Amino acid sequence: MSESDEIRRMVTDLATKAKAASRVLARLDPARKNAVLLRVADALRGEAKVGILVANEKDVAAAIADGMASAMLDRLRLTPQRLDGVADAVAQIARLDDPVGNVAGLRTLDSGLTVGRMTIPLGVIGIIYESRPNVTADAAALCLKSGNATILRGGKEAFRSNQALARVFGEALEAEGLPTAAVTLLPTTDRAATTVLIGLDRLVDLIIPRGGESLIRFVVDHARVPVIQHYKGVCHVYVDEDADLDQALAIALNSKVQRPGVCNAMETLLVDRGCAAEFVPRAFAALRGAGVTVRGDAAVQELADGCEAAKDEDWDAEYLDLILSMAVVEGLDGAIAHIARHGSQHTEAIVTTNYDKARRFIREVDASLVLANASTRFNDGGELGLGAEIGISTTKLHAYGPMGLNELCAEKWVAYGSGHTRA
Amino acid sequence: MSESDEIRRMVTDLATKAKAASRVLARLDPARKNAVLLRVADALRGEAKVGILVANEKDVAAAIADGMASAMLDRLRLTPQRLDGVADAVAQIARLDDPVGNVAGLRTLDSGLTVGRMTIPLGVIGIIYESRPNVTADAAALCLKSGNATILRGGKEAFRSNQALARVFGEALEAEGLPTAAVTLLPTTDRAATTVLIGLDRLVDLIIPRGGESLIRFVVDHARVPVIQHYKGVCHVYVDEDADLDQALAIALNSKVQRPGVCNAMETLLVDRGCAAEFVPRAFAALRGAGVTVRGDAAVQELADGCEAAKDEDWDAEYLDLILSMAVVEGLDGAIAHIARHGSQHTEAIVTTNYDKARRFIREVDASLVLANASTRFNDGGELGLGAEIGISTTKLHAYGPMGLNELCAEKWVAYGSGHTRA
Numbered sequence: 001m002s003e004s005d006e007i008r009r010m011v012t013d014l015a016t017k018a019k020a021a022s023r024v025l026a027r028l029d030p031a032r033k034n035a036v037l038l039r040v041a042d043a044l045r046g047e048a049k050v051g052i053l054v055a056n057e058k059d060v061a062a063a064i065a066d067g068m069a070s071a072m073l074d075r076l077r078l079t080p081q082r083l084d085g086v087a088d089a090v091a092q093i094a095r096l097d098d099p100v101g102n103v104a105g106l107r108t109l110d111s112g113l114t115v116g117r118m119t120i121p122l123g124v125i126g127i128i129y130e131s132r133p134n135v136t137a138d139a140a141a142l143c144l145k146s147g148n149a150t151i152l153r154g155g156k157e158a159f160r161s162n163q164a165l166a167r168v169f170g171e172a173l174e175a176e177g178l179p180t181a182a183v184t185l186l187p188t189t190d191r192a193a194t195t196v197l198i199g200l201d202r203l204v205d206l207i208i209p210r211g212g213e214s215l216i217r218f219v220v221d222h223a224r225v226p227v228i229q230h231y232k233g234v235c236h237v238y239v240d241e242d243a244d245l246d247q248a249l250a251i252a253l254n255s256k257v258q259r260p261g262v263c264n265a266m267e268t269l270l271v272d273r274g275c276a277a278e279f280v281p282r283a284f285a286a287l288r289g290a291g292v293t294v295r296g297d298a299a300v301q302e303l304a305d306g307c308e309a310a311k312d313e314d315w316d317a318e319y320l321d322l323i324l325s326m327a328v329v330e331g332l333d334g335a336i337a338h339i340a341r342h343g344s345q346h347t348e349a350i351v352t353t354n355y356d357k358a359r360r361f362i363r364e365v366d367a368s369l370v371l372a373n374a375s376t377r378f379n380d381g382g383e384l385g386l387g388a389e390i391g392i393s394t395t396k397l398h399a400y401g402p403m404g405l406n407e408l409c410a411e412k413w414v415a416y417g418s419g420h421t422r423a
Numbered sequence: 424m425s426e427s428d429e430i431r432r433m434v435t436d437l438a439t440k441a442k443a444a445s446r447v448l449a450r451l452d453p454a455r456k457n458a459v460l461l462r463v464a465d466a467l468r469g470e471a472k473v474g475i476l477v478a479n480e481k482d483v484a485a486a487i488a489d490g491m492a493s494a495m496l497d498r499l500r501l502t503p504q505r506l507d508g509v510a511d512a513v514a515q516i517a518r519l520d521d522p523v524g525n526v527a528g529l530r531t532l533d534s535g536l537t538v539g540r541m542t543i544p545l546g547v548i549g550i551i552y553e554s555r556p557n558v559t560a561d562a563a564a565l566c567l568k569s570g571n572a573t574i575l576r577g578g579k580e581a582f583r584s585n586q587a588l589a590r591v592f593g594e595a596l597e598a599e600g601l602p603t604a605a606v607t608l609l610p611t612t613d614r615a616a617t618t619v620l621i622g623l624d625r626l627v628d629l630i631i632p633r634g635g636e637s638l639i640r641f642v643v644d645h646a647r648v649p650v651i652q653h654y655k656g657v658c659h660v661y662v663d664e665d666a667d668l669d670q671a672l673a674i675a676l677n678s679k680v681q682r683p684g685v686c687n688a689m690e691t692l693l694v695d696r697g698c699a700a701e702f703v704p705r706a707f708a709a710l711r712g713a714g715v716t717v718r719g720d721a722a723v724q725e726l727a728d729g730c731e732a733a734k735d736e737d738w739d740a741e742y743l744d745l746i747l748s749m750a751v752v753e754g755l756d757g758a759i760a761h762i763a764r765h766g767s768q769h770t771e772a773i774v775t776t777n778y779d780k781a782r783r784f785i786r787e788v789d790a791s792l793v794l795a796n797a798s799t800r801f802n803d804g805g806e807l808g809l810g811a812e813i814g815i816s817t818t819k820l821h822a823y824g825p826m827g828l829n830e831l832c833a834e835k836w837v838a839y840g841s842g843h844t845r846a
Contacts, residue, residue: 023763027787101786109808113797120789122819201643205819220624226649226820247842254844340446362837363524364450366543374536374840383845384836385532396545396628396833397649398821410819413807414785417797419670421677422806 004192011196015124015151015203017181022123022149025182030098032176037094037141039172044087044137048168053078055164056133063157075132076157086134086165089388090141096387099405100147103414113420117411121147123205125408126197127390128153128219130211133161139208140169140183142390146408149182151197151204155211156189191218198223208403210391228395228403232318233263233346235376238335238361239283240352241274247373248279248351249286254375255349257290261320263392264347264379268315269326270335273299276328280304283326292322299328315342332357336364343367345394347379368394368401427615434619438547438574438626440604445546445572448605453521455599460517460564462595467510467560471591476501478587479556486580498555499580509557509588512811513564519810522828523570526837536843540834544570546628548831549620550813551576551642553634556584562631563592563606565813569831572605574620574627578634579612614641621646631826633814651818651826655741656686656769658799661758661784662706663775664697670796671702671774672709677798678772680713684743686815687770687802691738692749693758696722699751703727706749715745722751738765755780759787766790768817770802791817791824 025033044052056078063076078086099119106116125148127139136154143150154162166185173180186193198207201224208228209219216229237255239248255266271279276299284304287294294300295310307326314325315338329335332350339348349371350361358372369379379401381389386404393399399407448456467475479501486499501509522542529539548571550562559577566573577585589608596603609616621630624647631651632642639652660678662671678689694702699722707727710717717723718733730749737748738761752758755773762771772794773784781795792802802824804812809827816822822830 026789107808109806111801111806113801113806115807118785120819220647224643226818244842250842250844258845358839362541362839366449367835369836369838371838371840374838374843375845377845378534378536378838378840378843379836383532383534383536384538384838385530395649396543396835400833401836410823412790412819413792413802413824415792415794415797415801415807416781416785417794417801419667419673420797420801421673422681422798422800 007188007190007192008196011186011193012200012203014181014184014186015197015200017179018124018149018151018184019203021179021181022121024179025144025147025149026100026121028147032178033098033145033147034094036144036169036172036176036178037090039175040137040141040168041087041091041094043168043172044083044090048164049080049083052083052161052164052168053080055160059158059160068157072131076161078133078161082134086137089134090137093141093145093388096145096405098145099409104411111420112417114416116414118414119406119409120412122408122410124149124151124203126151126153126204126207126225128194128198128207128209128211128215130155130215131157133158133165135210136162136165136185138388139390140166142388142405142408144169144182146405148408149184151184151186153186153189153194153197159189195222198225198227201225208391228393228397228399230263230346230392230394232344233265234267234316234318234342234344235264235347235349236268236270236335236339236343237266237349237351237376238270238329238339239272239275239279240332240350240354240357241272242354242357243275243351244353245275245279245282249283251349251351251373251375252283253286253290255377256287256292256324257322258375258377260322263318264376265320266376267317267319267325268342269324270329270338271300271326272331272335273328274331276303280326280328287324292324295323295325297327300326318344332360336361339365346392347371347376349374349376368392430611430613430615431619434609434616435623435626437604437607437609438620438623440602441547441572441574441607442626444602444604445544447602448567448570448572449523449544451570455601456521456568456570457517459567459592459595459599459601460513462598463560463564463591464510464514464517466591466595467506467513471587472503472506475506475584475587475591476503478583482581482583491580495554499584501556501584505557509560513560516564516568516811519568519828521568522832527834534843535840537839539837541837542829542832543835545831545833547572547574547626549574549576549627549630549648551617551621551630551632551634551638553578553638554580556581556588558633559585559588559608561811562813563589565811565828565831567592567605569828571831572607574607574609576609576612576617576620582612618645621648621650624648631814651816651820651822653686653769653815653817655767656688657690657739657741657765657767658687658770659691659693659758659762659766660689660772660774660799661693661752661762662695662698662702663755663773663777663780664695665777665780666698666774667776668698668702668705672706674772674774674796674798675706676709676713678800679710679715679747680745681798681800683745686741687799688743689799690740690742690748691765692747693752693761694723694749695754695758696751697754699726703749703751710747715747718746718748720750723749741767755783759784762788769815770794770799772797772799791815
């Protein structure tokens with residue numbers, strides 16, 4: 001048997017066991033699932049803590065030896081406090097409402113048949129992610145709570161940390177008499193194993209890649225299993241001529257500087273020509289005061305003394321940093337056209353006091369969240385009331401925006417009759 | 424330029440135009456979309472009728488010359504009455520509620536931000552289908568009503584008919600001043616063109632294949648665009664020991680014989696051992712009386728004099744004909760296990776008067792529709808109150824069961840603030 005046959009057999013075998021485990025999870029009462037999660041949270045705060053930190057230290061040491069950049073190292077590192085945070089997150093997921101078995105729209109049709117839609121788990125969810133080991137616990141906990149089995153393929157750099165974290169789930173499942181295959185970490189980070197996993201469309205129900213654009217592109221290009229992805233967040237704030245400019249400034253600053261390294265941070269500020277002369281200099285000064293480097297188009301440069309020039313590629317850039325592109329546009333239509341061309345269907349905001357323009361922007365802009373008079377930073381599961389999320393989808397199908405517990409479920413139709421037949 | 428480059432360029436060009444048209448459709452008021460549909464319905468009943476029938480006659484003549492089987496020929500043939508039926512279906516779609524721009528779950532969170540989810544079109548939907556030309560009009564009308572552009576790839580046999588039908592949509596769009604690319608029929612049925620189409624994941628938002636298993640398999644294997652598919656309907660009725668046996672008999676007969684050639688017809692009847700001695704002979708006689716050939720397992724054969732023996736492959740067969748497999752199972756658990764192994768996640772029914780068993784069956788069986796005490800034939804957009812459907816999905820993601828207008832939409836988040844920033 002060749003090596004690639006061996007990898008195929010190994011991954012297929014793990015996925016088969018995960019599928020069987022998913023059938024057990026799908027039938028569980030909420031209390032059983034929550035018991036597993038609370039055991040995990042307890043272990044993360046207690047008996048498993050040292051083992052995880054030691055495993056993580058080895059990962060960090062290896063990463064340092066490999067010359068990993070310090071920002072990446074910081075994402076990889078688990079501290080006792082961070083591990084407590086992971087435990088808290090798992091315990092919080094246990095406290096959320098159970099998403100399975102809820103029926104919506106139950107109604108009795110003319111035939112007398114009573115029909116509705118019941119939430120059900122998806123089955124087996126494959127999560128493919130990069131360095132942050134906390135994703136291991138978050139993803140496993142969210143999938144378990146929603147009755148799904150998980151197959152995790154974490155980053156090479158975090159392999160020991162992920163193994164230690166996954167072991168905690170295995171032990172908690174076992175202690176509750178449940179199949180440990182419900183949370184499966186692939187025992188290799190070999191790309192060949194990933195390729196097999198994302199091809200198993202009869203065993204795996206959904207793949208969620210989390211990471212850089214090249215990882216996501218690889219998954220989309222090679223998957224037969226449905227993929228829900230998020231390429232990048234090129235988010236805009238459009239300041240309309242009819243905006244309250246104080247409000248606009250506060251929203252622009254919050255969208256850019258409150259946490260610049262995340263996908264829902266603003267990358268481009270669009271200013272209506274009608275208020276540019278007043279707003280651009282104010283915004284430029286305030287942003288510069290907050291440490292932001294602004295790259296403007298010709299109109300912005302004219303109004304903002306000392307502003308760098310934006311290049312063509314700036315309009316499509318996701319800086320994830322204290323850098324911002326800024327352009328003057330011709331009113332609402334100019335803003336909508338700019339966003340349609342350069343946006344990434346993530347988060348888009350308008351600031352205006354004009355009712356009709358707010359209504360048009362909300363309706364016409366295609367993004368997973370469209371806001372009027374609020375910061376782009378609100379595109380987050382917690383802020384939108386979902387409790388917890390596994391990522392933000394910019395795929396329209398099934399889930400567009402933050403994916404919480406409900407988005408990890410599907411809906412089947414249910415029908416209650418009393419001997420109904422079709423005429 | 425090679426032939427395959429030419430095909431790639433041609434399909435990409437059509438999809439680019441369809442994408443641009445989809446942006447126009449997404450913003451249309453319901454009245455504009457309905458005006459197009461009513462023009463189409465009028466033309467199908469009037470000026471376009473003869474041209475379509477002549478084109479269809481040519482298709483039928485060519486199919487006869489090619490030796491097409493009579494059942495297939497019947498599906499290909501359009502008569503004046505059938506064309507009136509197509510026109511009625513389009514007019515009925517115009518009368519349905521508009522699915523776009525509806526907001527669900529609008530609520531104000533602790534932050535004061537008011538958030539909800541708004542229905543939006545998916546964008547560009549590719550429909551790949553086989554011989555029936557009425558799919559051309561149905562699919563185009565449903566997509567248009569839901570604000571989506573359509574790219575249609577019909578069967579080779581119906582090419583002239585499909586061209587004539589698509590032209591009616593083009594003329595109606597043009598008369599309303601809308602881009603004709605909103606309904607695009609591929610000008611070739613070459614498989615290379617289909618392969619290009621299903622790979623255009625930046626231009627096409629969803630592919631729906633309708634047809635035989637090999638067509639669907641081809642699409643799933645080669646698509647980068649998300650696919651919602653329906654492989655087959657191996658639907659079961661489980662008659663529980665606690666069933667009202669008269670009701671069970673009526674449901675079994677209706678599920679099998681009311682229209683045996685469709686995907687929601689029953690293919691396997693499962694009988695609880697506790698009522699087998701009484702029910703199997705009655706069901707066998709009634710089914711045989713209705714012209715059904717029954718293939719039974721050993722237990723059924725013992726109870727039903729003259730019953731054929733089922734082979735292993737019968738339990739996975741979609742007969743689409745007056746043939747039925749029948750097995751005796753060990754109660755509810757036996758039925759659920761049989762369905763988990765052989766079902767196709769399409770439609771599953773239990774007949775019982777026992778509350779707990781009905782509840783367990785409804786919860787635990789994984790299918791797009793699960794019924795208690797009703798015929799499998801109810802898995803249909805019309806019967807479930809959707810008005811019209813584009814097919815029945817056995818893909819759990821996004822839509823599971825009949826796909827009506829709402830299932831051709833996605834949901835984006837919308838948020839209304841008054842200067843909200845994140846702390």
